[in-house]
Amino acid sequence: MNKSDKRSDILQVTLELIAERGFHDAPMSEIAGKAHVAAGTIYRYFENKDILINELFREIGDKLLEAILNNYPEGKPVQEQFSHVFGELCRYFLTNPLHFRYMEQFFNSPYGISKRRDKLSGKNIHQDKRDTLQEIFDEGISKLILKDLPMSVLSSLAIGPMLYVIRDHTLGFVVLDESLIRRITEACWDAIKR
Amino acid sequence: MNKSDKRSDILQVTLELIAERGFHDAPMSEIAGKAHVAAGTIYRYFENKDILINELFREIGDKLLEAILNNYPEGKPVQEQFSHVFGELCRYFLTNPLHFRYMEQFFNSPYGISKRRDKLSGKNIHQDKRDTLQEIFDEGISKLILKDLPMSVLSSLAIGPMLYVIRDHTLGFVVLDESLIRRITEACWDAIKR
DNA sequence: ATTGTATAAATGAACATTCATTCATTAAAA
DNA sequence: TTTTAATGAATGAATGTTCATTTATACAAT
Structure with missing residues (x-):
């Protein structure tokens, strides 16, 4: 039995319970x-419930980032990088719907x-990986011919729709296949390109 | 003292507490x-906490819809209707940030x-007003030269970014003024127009 | 191998809070 | 006087967390 066996069991169950029933209604017992x-x-693995919840968030974020950085088209045109990030983000969440619901609730x-808030006020002590994702957008977006809008607006234009569509997918409002993902990506690109 | 005095006091405090601290951590006491x-x-006004929470959601939704339908450019071009809905939605939430945070958490x-889920499975007993909003989009969107995408995708492309931007605004990441709202609306229009 | 010992891991009943809800009682209104 | 509204202490269930105790593991000496 691996040392992290129980630890990951606990995280997995926490994920399932909270994703399906919310932060309230997911008792430690x-x-x-x-x-x-x-x-x-x-409590041998997590100091308290809050830390458990935050730790789970961190681990999901790491996995998501890993998926996005895999085969990332470094040095390629921004539109291609953009499509890559979008496709991977989308595929990850469609493959891991519980991760999606957890993240949504958490955020x-x-x-x-x-x-x-912490991020905004520079309280980000360890320059962690999640900033890398931000940097990718930063660099990719400011370099090319994109609309002259604040950084955060551009990323909202890009990310917002996809997350909403994924939510609709998980609820059965729409079926996301590869072709639809591609067309949504293009639509988002239309929104941010000049 | 109006009869609904206490009732609306309760709703107002519920709004404030939940918007700021979440569903958990908003005790009845x-x-x-x-x-x-x-x-x-x-408990004289609301059968239990769940009903209180849902009732508050309903009332906020009504007010929001009212704001959007006010001066609605009936019969005008779709792009104009689109801009109107967007602008009003945005202004409403900027004026009522607590309403925004409440809705976000609720959804x-x-x-x-x-x-x-109920809506999807047709459990919407009373054809309520919120469907009207959907119809506006339905009609406005399907009539004109918009991208040939599923209805729910189009509305995600339209609404998603705005909600994200508003969230960023409430957190201080960006300052939304009239000019920026207009430009974001245009960007969203670019996303859905053919 | 076997035994003994020290360290770490796991247990789950017990505890102290917290919370939603109830209801006998009081105050106000009609 | 009757009806309605409001009260807030009491209730009981649920929850997060603790800790004395048990069980497993690692390792050393025999």
Whole structure:
């Protein structure tokens, strides 16, 4: 039995419970039960519930970033980089719908808000990987012929629609296939190109 | 003292607490206290917490729709209708940031998800007003020269970015003024027009 | 191999809070 | 006087966390 066995069991169950039922209604006791672990054991791996929640967010973020950076077309035209990031983001979340629901809830809860606030006020102590993603957009966007809009607006124009469409997909409002993903990517590109 | 005095006090405090601190961490006792009302009084107006939460959502939705339908350019070109809806949506949320944070959390929680699921499966008992908004988009979008994409994708392309930008605004990442709103609206239009 | 010992991991009942909700009682209104 | 509204202490269920105790593991000496 691997040392991280229980730890990842706990994270997996936390993911499932919170993604499906929200932060409230995901009691530690139930997490423990579903992970086949005693209640107290969780606290050997995570100091408290908040830290568990934040740690899970971090791990999902890392995996997502890894997926995006894989085969990243370094040095290629911005539009190609853009399409790559979009496609991978989309494919990742379609493959991992629970990750998507978790991230969505996290970002739209006080957890995510305080995280963004910290970032804004420069409290980001360790120059972590998530900034790399930001840099990719930064560089890619400012170099080429894009609309003269604030950085954060451009990334909203680019990312916003995709996340909404993914949500609709997970709810069955629309079926996202490769062809549709491509066409949405193009539409987003239309929004940001000059 | 108006009959709905206490009722709206309760709703207002619920809005403030949940918008700022999330669904968890908004205890009924504190809502009661801040609304200068006894704990039990809440239950004279709202059967339970869930109903309170859903009712608040409904009321905010009504106000938002009212703002959007005010001066709606009936019969005018789709692009103009589009700009109108966008501008009003944006202005409403900038004026009522708490409403924005509440809606965001609601939609991204199991509350909102089940609401959307009901809608999809036709459980929408009373053909309510929120469908009117959908119809406006439906009609406006399908009539003109827009990209041949599924309805839900088009509305994601249109609405998604704006909501993200508003979130950034409320967090101080960007300052939304009238000129910027207009330019974002144009960018979104670029995304959906053929 | 076997035993003994020290360290680490895991347990789950117990605890202290917190929370939504109830209801007997009081105050206000009609 | 009757009806309606409001109160807030009490209730009971749920929850996050702790900790004394048990179990497993690693390793040394025999």
